[in-house]
Amino acid sequence: MEYSPLCHSLHAFCSSPVKKKLVLLSIMFLIWVYMLYSCVGYCSTMPSSVADGYRAKEPGSAVGRRTEGGRMDVVSRLLAAPQPWEDVESDYEEPSIRTAASRDLLNNELDADRADEWDEARGAPPRAPQPSAMSSFSNGSGSKKLPQAIIIGVKKGGTRALLEFLRVHPDIRAVGAEPHFFDRNYDNGLEWYRDLMPKTLEGQITMEKTPSYFVTREAPARISAMSRDTKLIVVVRDPVTRAISDYTQTLSKKPDIPSFESLTFKNRTTGLIDTSWSAVQIGIYAKHLDNWLQYFPMEQILFVSGERLISDPAGELGRVQDFLGLKRIITDKHFYFNQTKGFPCLKKAEGSSKPHCLGKTKGRTHPNIHPEVVQRLRDFYRPFNMKFYQMTGHNFGWD
Numbered sequence: 001m002e003y004s005p006l007c008h009s010l011h012a013f014c015s016s017p018v019k020k021k022l023v024l025l026s027i028m029f030l031i032w033v034y035m036l037y038s039c040v041g042y043c044s045t046m047p048s049s050v051a052d053g054y055r056a057k058e059p060g061s062a063v064g065r066r067t068e069g070g071r072m073d074v075v076s077r078l079l080a081a082p083q084p085w086e087d088v089e090s091d092y093e094e095p096s097i098r099t100a101a102s103r104d105l106l107n108n109e110l111d112a113d114r115a116d117e118w119d120e121a122r123g124a125p126p127r128a129p130q131p132s133a134m135s136s137f138s139n140g141s142g143s144k145k146l147p148q149a150i151i152i153g154v155k156k157g158g159t160r161a162l163l164e165f166l167r168v169h170p171d172i173r174a175v176g177a178e179p180h181f182f183d184r185n186y187d188n189g190l191e192w193y194r195d196l197m198p199k200t201l202e203g204q205i206t207m208e209k210t211p212s213y214f215v216t217r218e219a220p221a222r223i224s225a226m227s228r229d230t231k232l233i234v235v236v237r238d239p240v241t242r243a244i245s246d247y248t249q250t251l252s253k254k255p256d257i258p259s260f261e262s263l264t265f266k267n268r269t270t271g272l273i274d275t276s277w278s279a280v281q282i283g284i285y286a287k288h289l290d291n292w293l294q295y296f297p298m299e300q301i302l303f304v305s306g307e308r309l310i311s312d313p314a315g316e317l318g319r320v321q322d323f324l325g326l327k328r329i330i331t332d333k334h335f336y337f338n339q340t341k342g343f344p345c346l347k348k349a350e351g352s353s354k355p356h357c358l359g360k361t362k363g364r365t366h367p368n369i370h371p372e373v374v375q376r377l378r379d380f381y382r383p384f385n386m387k388f389y390q391m392t393g394h395n396f397g398w399d
């Protein structure tokens with residue numbers, strides 16, 4: 001046999017039992033690292049219910065770092081592994097949104113006041129898969145489907161709370177991020193959209209929420225072209241409070257913006273309201289609804305009261321489950337009222353044993369607005385609200 005100095009030194013090294021063990025341990029460690037690496041790669045293709053626990057969110061943070069191609073690097077993925085219950089806000093981008101177009105999505109999200117959604121996303125609750133999702137995970141069954149139900153609005157209405165509550169239902173699978181497909185990303189095509197969705201099994205409903213759809217002129221025709229049977233959910237809230245909430249969000253990002261008062265009026269002396277300001281415009285619900293009714297019958301649209309979602313979450317969730325044709329699984333047993341937050345929270349988030357409230361950017365303190373300005377806005381919205389009550393057959397009690 002040819003003499004090899006390498007073989008010789010290896011033989012000499014391995015001859016001692018302690019060193020043998022060391023070599024064995026090193027090999028085991030390498031195998032473990034390899035398995036971990038493979039698993040992380042695999043997890044990124046899991047349905048969102050599973051992957052949610054491993055999602056990274058805030059752009060720029062270590063947890064959300066992405067490579068040039070949009071994929072998260074391995075270190076980021078590992079860092080994104082479930083942190084012991086960070087305060088979660090959920091308007092974030094899912095790891096699954098990582099096509100070139102998702103960069104636009106990210107940029108779009110960061111512009112104007114939608115940036116809020118990113119700020120609040122710091123880590124998702126670790127989410128163990130539900131039994132159905134687990135079987136889908138383990139045998140690779142299930143498929144991505146276009147959503148059968150969409151929360152289309154309204155911005156600052158309570159849409160995130162509704163989606164997070166609905167995700168507790170085992171027959172609902174929802175994409176956590178706002179895809180903005182029917183407003184900003186429509187050119188990417190339906191396959192791009194479908195690819196964002198989590199895998200579902202027969203009987204499970206795929207959902208997403210993008211509150212800006214409600215005020216997007218093209219959205220009704222586009223959703224109808226995808227499927228005329230799509231169920232639409234709108235969370236509505238007193239338009240005056242909604243406008244202040246909207247302004248508060250913008251203010252938190254851009255502290256130098258003009259006062260609420262000066263943005264509200266075209267002319268302060270005449271008291272003429274500036275309806276071109278989006279914070280005012282979004283609250284003219286009757287006008288936006290009219291656009292939807294050109295494409296969808298009223299029976300296909302459910303209106304959830306943003307106020308009742310806070311005062312009686314189980315009651316509103318009951319209506320939503322009925323509307324979706326699901327068994328009423330989410331009940332008052334799932335909620336508790338968190339005094340500190342001032343909101344109902346989940347006793348157990350999906351797949352976790354710990355309580356879960358929305359993050360710090362939900363329930364920001366609103367600035368004090370002069371009562372006269374509030375009154376002027378109330379007067380402005382009143383006829384539109386009345387029209388809206390008439391159209392929906394429901395008095396939301398904002399006046």
Ligand SMILES: Nc1ncnc2c1ncn2[C@@H]1O[C@H](COP(=O)(O)OS(=O)(=O)O)[C@@H](OP(=O)(O)O)[C@H]1O
Pocket residue numbers: 091116154155156157158159160161211244245246248306309310343344345357358361362363364
């Ligand atoms: N359970 C629970 N927890 C926390 N917050 C709750 C909840 N239910 C409803 N809300 C209200 O939701 C408001 C934010 O609405 P959205 O989630 O639709 O906002 S966004 O458009 O997605 O940015 C948010 O508005 P602000 O209070 O003005 O921040 C909340 O009042």
